[in-house]
Amino acid sequence: MFKEKVTIAIPTYNRAGLLQGCIKSVLAQDYPDLRLLVLDNASDDDTEIVVRSLAKEDERITYIRHETNIGFARNWNCMIEANQSPYLTIVPDDDLILPGFIRESVQALDEHPSAGFSLALAKFMDGDSTILPQKQDTGDMPDGLINGLEYIDLCIAWRGCSIYTATTMMRAAALAEVGSFDSPHSWNTIDSNLSFRLAARFDIVFLRKELAQIRVHPGQLSDYPWQKFAVLAESIDAIAYLLKSDRAADATYRQQLAERLLALNARKSESIHHLVPHLYWSWTERLELAAQDVAALIPPGDSFILVDQNQWGDQFVVHRHAIPFLERDGQYWGPPTNDEMAISELERSRSRGASFIIFGWPAFWWLYHYDALHRYLHSNFRCVLKNSRLIAFDLRQY
Template identity: 55%
Template sequence: MKPETKVTIAIPTYNRSELLKVSLESVLAQDYPDYQVLVLDNASDDDTEAVVRSFADSRIIYVRNEVNIGIFGNWQRSVELNTSPYLSILSDDDVLLPNFIRESVLALDNHPHAGLSAGLPEFININGGTLHVTGTEFSDRLPEGLISGLDFIHQIVDGRKWILRTSAVMFRAYALRAVGGFDITHSKYLLDLNLYLRMAVQFDFFFIAKEMAQVRFHVEQDSQVSFGSAGTGSLAVMAERNDAIAYLLQSPRAEDASYRQWLAERLLYINMRRSELTSELIPELNLSWSERLQIAMQEIASVIPAGKRLILVDENQWGCKILSQFDALPFLEHDGQYWGAPLDDEIAIRELERMRQAGASFMVIAWPAFWWLDYYSGLRNYLSLNFRCILHNSRLVVFDLWL
């Protein structure tokens, strides 16, 4: 290893020699003079070593593990073996864009308290073809420029789905050492989120509003297994967000009583969502769908007078006809028909006010749409600030829309 080298690009790899070759080519094409490439072969039994050595480039350092030490062990080894001030960990199936090192180094050099810099991803398929998707299909829009670590944690607790693709991230090695590198607190599939939250307690983050890496999606990915229809990834995310609340409680922000109250409300909500996800994996743990629905119908009738116009937020899973004693409308709606989820908070609030002015006096948010209370945090805050919540439990949240 070369201690004087400013940047190390580590590539943990296992039995992906063909994709690894493409990743290596992208690193060696970088428009930056001072870096090395650390390939960590996790005991592959294909031609990985031959592919690496075929480049015959002095910047490449090949390290082979005699036995497979797992994803965590290999990623953590990249932290332990690094001797450069800056470290990036490139997945062996991803590709760096030519400006990655130069832009990332500039960001970290100019912001010495930033523990990492993060660029935007471009998504590709197994064959390298561009996936034409909007960034928000995988992640909420990332901020731009410098953001304090505590602000990052706050936004995750508030419901922001900010996903930092590790291949587009460059770490300050000092910051990695300060937090102890990677850890497996709740899930082996969330090494990155766990690290970002722990790092954000001590360091700022810098976001670069440019595409910096190509992130490949294919069926062999661990993330595809974890977050598939039978995956447990969402459950682990809730656990990480509970930890995030604890970090905020330990921060100076928690000296404010109103902020502690907000954190308590978020903790109760996130725990409820976590229990709901657990029940999907262990169906006998909670009430059945029909039992919950029957109780919810009784509860709605107990707080809303018959005949009143109400807005039903249920992902169209109940259907307004089930509330026959009310004038129920779906949300969003067009000519009385369900129109799907709103694109953003602004549209949601505008439609809420339109329907309220047209006579809707209550909004019922049913458990199938509880994720809205995270994703549409602007709508959630608007409701909480302007209207009285008359019912809140694990089945329903009901707001009285009369001011």
């Protein structure tokens, strides 16, 4: 049925210069059983000349040109439709795959038939192909085979690993079950949308190796402030997949998902507020209300831990001492590296007299990112106030 084991598909539009490097990174792979499919979305530069010139030298290249621009999402779906291999990777025309990507990705999928896709790490480069120092955050991702639902759970807690199509290899049989790219929220999140749909039904394989090189351009869509709306919307969809799974049979887990859903929905609303100024409190008004809440809750002279991403300031409420979290020598130090550190620092501040811990709205995400801290607080202390401005726990009581 299949001609080649792997298809590498490159969607392209008016990037003849960068495209050549992308193609050569594929042809240089130490895996001969591949087909390279280039789908040209009606470029009007030298794209066709570049591809046909390379195709004369390597018969593994297939070139398909659309006579009119059909939009990048439809072009990407054409790659799934044109695929005739059991494994498919989509490499944007400005990215590169690094030596060993195909061989190691194929091996991972061959060894784990339950996996819908494999996921590797990326290096980053700028527009001039200079390697950037930034490293991809892997969160709490374990190596090797991961239950797809566990992966989704990590992602909605911001402890997963970002998806770049050039770092993934998808199983064609899995794509046939879940369908092709879709854009319910944004053109720019069609990759994460598909990965969540695959992970809802299949395992994944994580390769903790940098096997692709992603180009970072100034002014990318992902840099736009409104892009966060789509990211939050995809995360809310991901929670729906978890609620539909067998995991949701556990009442405690269902409650956790409900709390995350409420938190994500609140963040989505908060992201919209600055676009519609009269829809909600201003930042100053909201902070004043939070200060009133704290003043009514905490006795004058008491100390409390303030988790606010260092945005409220230690003087936002008078006659109470706000301890930044984390703190070193009384100054904000940044978020903890893990749950163990968060709990240890909480107890250190508590031993020094902190009577409450206050999570301000800029740091609500802490309670879902640091799951163990969240459970520790609920297991040992009473939540005495929870509204859209702050969440407070009384640290004086066990």
